[in-house]
Amino acid sequence: MLADRNQEGLKQAVSSAPEASHAKWCAYDAADAEGSAGLVDEAIAAFGRLDVVVCNAGIYDRAHFLEIGQGDWDRMLAINLSSVFHLLKAAIPHLQASSGNAVTVASTAGIHGIAYAAHYAAAKAGIIAMTKSLAVEFGPSGIRFNTVCPGKVNTAIGAGLQPLKNQNDGLLVRPPKLAGRVDGGEPGDLASAITWLASDEARYVSGSVLVVDGAQNIG
Numbered sequence: 113m114l115a116d117r118n119q120e121g122l123k124q125a126v127s128s129a130p131e132a133s134h135a136k137w138c139a140y141d142a143a144d145a146e147g148s149a150g151l152v153d154e155a156i157a158a159f160g161r162l163d164v165v166v167c168n169a170g171i172y173d174r175a176h177f178l179e180i181g182q183g184d185w186d187r188m189l190a191i192n193l194s195s196v197f198h199l200l201k202a203a204i205p206h207l208q209a210s211s212g213n214a215v216t217v218a219s220t221a222g223i224h225g226i227a228y229a230a231h232y233a234a235a236k237a238g239i240i241a242m243t244k245s246l247a248v249e250f251g252p253s254g255i256r257f258n259t260v261c262p263g264k265v266n267t268a269i270g271a272g273l274q275p276l277k278n279q280n281d282g283l284l285v286r287p288p289k290l291a292g293r294v295d296g297g298e299p300g301d302l303a304s305a306i307t308w309l310a311s312d313e314a315r316y317v318s319g320s321v322l323v324v325d326g327a328q329n330i331g
């Protein structure tokens with residue numbers, strides 16, 4: 113079940129998926145608790161069970177800290193952090209039934225911080241802490257929880273990792289000791305890491321934070 117707020121993107125993704133995948137789509141707003149519950153209901157109605165949940169929806173925005181307004185902060189936290197809370201809350205009873213697992217998508221910004229996106233980094237750090245907490249709390253129920261932390265990936269969000277127009281302090285938007293694959297990864301590089309974490313091959317992996325950044329953040 114592919115879910116996003118972008119209906120056109122969903123239709124394209126489902127039409128390009130292999131027929132054998134039986135992929136379906138569901139439009140939803142990740143920031144909305146009822147939307148997340150409705151999405152889980154749709155998945156159960158369509159497939160009868162839930163084995164894996166991937167919390168991937170997110171936005172990125174850049175601003176000097178003193179210029180981040182209350183509305184910017186609330187929106188960032190709602191879409192990037194509360195969304196994970198809503199979706200997992202709705203999904204966990206079904207994951208308990210299937211001994212399933214969840215993979216959340218945070219960011220290396222949630223580990224190292226990132227200049228001019230403190231609200232984004234705070235939300236991503238929250239995802240990491242929530243995921244680890246759930247791994248412990250629901251370990252006895254047989255559910256695994258893991259986080260993937262991408263570095264720069266060449267998507268719409270990755271393209272936003274540019275200096276601000278009025279930024280003249282010479283700081284990079286990523287940690288200054290940038291190294292490794294500075295060209296950025298591709299979406300498939302993240303998909304394969306997520307697929308592995310969700311698979312039975314990773315059955316002893318829970319509460320882990322898998323950095324997928326081509327060594328960008330090692331300084």
Ligand SMILES: NC(=O)c1ccc[n+]([C@@H]2O[C@H](COP(=O)([O-])OP(=O)(O)OC[C@H]3O[C@@H](n4cnc5c(N)ncnc54)[C@H](O)[C@@H]3O)[C@@H](O)[C@H]2O)c1
Nearest residue numbers: 116117141142168169170219262263264265267268269270
């Ligand atoms: N691209 C990078 O460099 C990078 C780095 C670190 C982490 N990430 C994380 O990876 C995840 C995927 O991002 P991406 O790089 O593929 O960017 P993207 O913009 O291509 O994908 C984000 C998706 O989230 C959806 N979305 C946004 N707000 C939503 C909402 N309220 N409800 C439902 N869907 C919503 C968008 O429609 C879009 O399809 C995000 O959580 C992002 O923070 C990306």
